[in-house]
Amino acid sequence: MPNKLNSPSAKAGLDALEARLRQDLAWLELPAKSWVPPMTVDGQAVLEVAIIGGGQAGMAAAVSLIHLGINAVIFDQSPEGFEGPWATTARMETLRSPKKLTGPALGFSTLTFRAWHEAQFGLEGWEALDKIPRLQWMDYLRWYRRVMSLDIRNAHRVESIVPRADGVVALHLSAPEGKSIVLARRVVLATGRDGLGGAYLPPLVEDLPSEKWAHSSDDMDYRQLAGKRVGVIGAGASSMDSAATALEAGAARVDLLIRRADLPRINKGKGAGSPGLTNGHLHLPDDWKWRIRHYINIQQTPPPSGSVQRVSKFPNVRFIFGAPIDAIDLHAEGNEEGLRVTTPRGVFDFDFLIFSTGFRIDWTIRSEFAVIAPHIRNWSDRYTPPPGEEDAELSDSPDLGPVFEFQPKQPDSLPGLERVHCFCYPAALTHGSVSGDIPSITDGAQRLAQGLASLLYGEDIAAHYRTIQAYEEPELVGDEWLPSAPTEAERR
Incomplete structure (x- = not known):
């Protein structure tokens, strides 16, 4: 690349971009003036909107709200600059999304990753870029936070979410300075791919020593796998990322145990991407929503070509197809205890297993949802699929309202x-893929913000009407014209 990040020329380019962004916002009179009446309950100021999660979805939602004149505060449990998975548990070399997608830019060309990248590396650098490096995407999100002046309160973990009948939701928080309770009129969950649960693990894991296995989403030091025989369960993108990271860390051997007879070749999700579906999915009949999401689920998403090649370049890796796990047993090997995995393709001995088995909605493992979980209406309460189209992920998905709000059973x-409001991956069945994925995150954030603006305005309509009545700034003062002389008829 012609420039290096943080070089004088890169800094000058970024300074110029930021000046243009400020000008764009000024020309558009953004953000709008605050208009939500202040609210106090029991002597405590109430936030207009509290957002849980400071990753790309939470930040896009916050900016969309702020531009509409609604104050939003973000709470995130991670240290500053490490929100989301990009600099922690993600292990891909590059993002899987094409570099041209505008992501959380909200319609501003100066807020896109491309603008940020070109400002520092020039057009030549952009054209040389294949896909976006993962850690560079995190650097872009850090810049996004800074230039949009977002109020993100890091190291704040939500311990409980307690809706109340008096028009507020209580958030019980823990932070380094202690515990507190924050009140908000609306709460947005922008908690990512595992936003309403966590990693899915097959039941046979329960009997295995915890030091012998990990899920691909775990924050783990892969250097501990040097010299070890590693089994990776699964064949998705995260499987490839985990296998490659283990091989690069010096694993003696890595076997990918793959249930399917072959890898899927076509990403059906790309075929579903269009402004029509982005804006129309919410309004489809239930059977069509289910049919589309179920079809994409069962077809599965192939891992990116680059991710597979990153693995297959190593001589000490094997892709073993048609190998679902029948059993995993402990067995002694000298002074060590290993794992013996039985499959239809044979028996394999490992020192360590990585389960790349995805995520699930599971309210029981998220204590912060203990109050709300028993009352939330899921799609299993709403819709019974035709025989052969059963899908646990979809059945467990929350049945949301038009503003991503939970609805009661x-x-x-x-x-x-x-x-x-559920602005994370499990909203996909109701709203489509607009609540976390890069391609349509802008559409989802603006839908959420516009809906919240409508709800907040409606709740305070009497106060807003009084504001209209009390408005007294004159357009005319009375000296802008001269009364006409009396007409002939009036003089008679």
Whole structure:
């Protein structure tokens, strides 16, 4: 690349981009003036919107709200600059999305990754770029946070979400300075791919020593795998990332145990991408929503070509197809205890297993949802799929309203539940892929913000009407014209 990050020329380019962004916002009169009436409950100021999660979805939602004149505060449990998976648990070399996607730019060319990249590396650098390096994407998100002046409160973990009948939601928080309770009129969950649960693990894992295995999403030091025989369960993108990272860390051997007879070749999700579906999925009949999401699920997403090649260049790796796991047993090997994995393709001995088995919605492993979980209406309460189209992930997905709000199984079972909004991956069945993935995150964030603006305005309509009545800035003062002389008829 012609420039290096943080070089004088790169800094000058970024300074110029930021000046142009400020000008763009000024020309558009953004952000809008604050208009939501201040609210106090029990002597405590109430936030207009609290967002849980400071990754790309949470930040896009916050900026969309701020541009509409709504104050938003983000709470994130991670240290500053490490929100989301990019600099922690993600292990891909590059993003899987094409570099041209605008992501959380919200319609501003000066807020795109491309603008940020070209400002520092020039057009030549952009054209030389194949896909976006993972850590460079994190650097872009850090810049996004800074230039949009977002109020993100790091090292704040939400311990409980408690909707109340008096128009607020209480967030019980823990932070280095202690515990606190924050009140908000609306709460947005921008908690990512595992936003309503965690890693999916097959039941046979329960009997294995924890030091002998990990899930691909775990924050683990792969250097501990040097010289070891490693088995990776699965064949998705995260499987390839984990296998490659283990090989690069010096694993003696890596076997990918793959249930399917072959890798999927076509990403059906790309075929589903269009402004029509992005804007129309929410309004489709239930059977079409289910049919589309179920089809994409069962077809599965192939790992990126580059990720597979990153693995296959090593001589000490094997792709073993048609190998679902029948059993995993402990067995002694000298003074060590290993893992013996039985499959239809044979028996394999490993020192360590990595389960790349995806995620699931599971309220029981997220204690912060203990109050709301029993009351949330899921798609299993709403829709029964035709025989042969059963899908546990879809059945467990929350049945959301038009502003991503949770809905109760029984009316009034938990007053205030509808004030909690699900802006993370499990919203996909109701709203489509607009609540976390890079391609349509702008559409989702703006849909959420516009919906929240409508709800907040409607709740305070009496106050807003009084504001209209009290408005007294004159357009005319009375000296802008001269009264006409009396007409002939008037003089008679």
